[in-house]
Amino acid sequence: MKILFALLLSTLIAVPSIYNSLEGDKKQKSLYPPGYVTIANVTHKNEKFNVVTLKREGNKIKAKYFVAPMNGKSVSERYKSWSNGKDGNIVLVSSGTYMDGSKAPVGFSIDNGIIVNSTLRDSDMDALVIVYATGGVVCSNLKNADLTIKGRKYDLRGNGRDLAEFKTWAEDEEATVFQTHLLVYNNKLTISSINSSTNVARRRFLAVGKDEDGKLVHMIVQCPNACTLYEGANKTFNFLREKQSMDITFMINLDTGYQDVFKLYNEDGTINSAIYGEKDLSVAINLLAYYYE
Amino acid sequence: MNNSIKRTIVILGIVILFVTSFILLLVGKSDYSSNIPQEKKYVKKSDFSLFNYSEKIDTAKIKETFPYDDYLKIANINHPASIIKDLADLDSVQPFNMTLNEDILIDALTKKLAERNKNIYNEYNPDTLISLFQWTEKFESYSIINSQRKVFFNIIYDYWMNFIANKLAKLYDSQPALIYDYKFKYLVSRCQEKNIMYQ
Known part of the structure; x- marks a missing residue:
């Protein structure tokens, strides 16, 4: 008993x-439902490309960027806490802009209104990327001084008052901003073979624009075969234009160097190894995540 | 001691000599001196008054007719308090658009000053950059103290901090061994204190 x-x-x-x-x-x-994300390995003109297409229509797939350590947590720890709260609805996470020798982000960067690097690079890094709290990503060309917020144009490099007002706006609005190489802008290649790095490596890019149906898409494209930044950008540009019929608003570089971090998830939550980073998440000092909500 | 041991010792000696020379060559450019230039003491120059230029300044075209060269030569630009006085003088000469007056002095103290000193900044001269840093950081303090002119001082501060960081980046790209240079490292760490990263 x-x-x-x-x-x-x-x-x-x-x-x-x-x-x-x-x-x-x-x-x-x-995890995320079918139809929003497509993962494919494509060959175009004898070149291989690993492609993730994220459909932004309906604003269900969103981006979030981390660059500031906060409350004693590193960027990767902040990402882990945040992603745990997302119940696994993460599509991918990637390193963003470059890291310098002192493990700081290269170029101007702000995280939720907190300025992490106040230096506005003056020549080579023309992309100023804003990641909105709504999950949208926009990019302006610093060389063209065409950053537009609420109808007002800002010339951040040429006008000190514009830069001061932009910083105030970013702090007030808790904006998230980073600076990186601009490779394509409005369907034009903006990188030159003459003044770009000759280092050869696997390359990864984020392209934002419209697909052949005119719908907003974000695409991660990896060139698995080692090449220079110019070569990688050039062949990816041609691939997106010719094979994908993409109307490219902008394409930027994602760091595959010191912080080669990339994790891609299938709809069922399993890891997809079509694109992967060689480094552990903890190495990254900045992370760009895409998630379903 | 047989011949093979002697030969080994000689070869080993040559290798050690070669490695030591190589290391010395690598770090040979290091500057271990700790003589960071002291901040310049403020010495008041002869009084500069914008009123002396009232005939030359056309208030309708004040941005074009402002005496930038004379201002940079004569005015006490090392002292932000004097700059505030100059700004007040400008406001009395042209009281209709105070933002424009600020923009004139911002132009004078950033782009025009950089243009005037471009030959000085072209070569790596750490003492010059350190002095520039010391001058620039005063503007941050003044922006905190003087809320009315906060934006004015911040713009000048941001311009020169960006200038220094971009200069360090270019210098590093052309001479990577500078990371062993004491004064270069000093500048980098002073910049980092202020969230100014040079790369």
Whole structure:
């Protein structure tokens, strides 16, 4: 009788905890629904490309960028805490702009209104990227002085008052901003073979524009074969224009050097190894994540 | 001691000599001196008054007719308090658009000053850059103290901090060994204190 009672009691205790753990697993796997993300390996003109297409229509796929350590947490720790709260709805996470020798982001960067690097690079890095709290990403060409916010144009390099007002806006609006190489802008290649790095490496890019149906898409394209930044940008530009019929608003570089961090998830939450980074998440000092919400 | 051991010792000696020379060559350019230039003491120059130029300044075209060269030569630009006085003088000469007056002095103290000193900044001269840094950081303090002129001082501060950071980046790109240079490292760390990264 005692044994029977003990068995009954342990069953009563065990069943809810097993149920909860199953629910927990279920939550971990409540991932993004089909139709929003396409992952493909494509060959164009004998060149291989690993491509992730993120459909922004309906604003269900969103971007979030991390660059400031906060409350004693590093960028990767902040990302981990945040992504745990997203119940696994993460599509991908990637390193963003470059990292310098002191493990700081290269170029102007602001995270939720907190200025991380106040230096506005004056020549080579023409992309100023704003990641909005709504999950949208916009990019302006610093060389063209065409950054427009609420109908007002800002010339951040040429006008000190514009830069001061932009910083105030970013702090007030808790904006998130970073600076990187601009490779394509309004369907024009903006990088030259003459003044770009000759380092050869695997390359990864973020292209934003409209697909052949005129719908807003964000595309991550990886060139798996090592090449220079110019070569990679040039062949990806041709691939997106010719094969994907993409109307490219902008294309920027994602760091595959010191912080080659990239994780891609399938709809079922399993890791997709079509694109992966060689470095651990903890190495990254800035992260760009895409998630479903 | 047989011949093979002697030969080994000689070869080892040559290798050690070669490696030591190579290391010395690498770090040979290091500057271990700690003589960071002291901040210049403020010495008041002869009084500069914009009123002396009232005949030359056309208030309708004040931005074009402002005596930038004389201002940079004569005015006490090392002292932000004097700059505030100059700004007040400008406001009395042309009281209709005070933002324009600020923009004139901003132009004078940023682009025009950089143009005037471009030959000085073209070569790596750490003492010059350190002095420039010391001058620039005063504007940050003044922007905190003087809320009325906060934006004015911030713009000048941002311009020169960007200038220094971009200069350090270019110098590093052309001479990577500068990271062993004491004064270069000093400048980099002073910039980092202010969230100014040079790369």
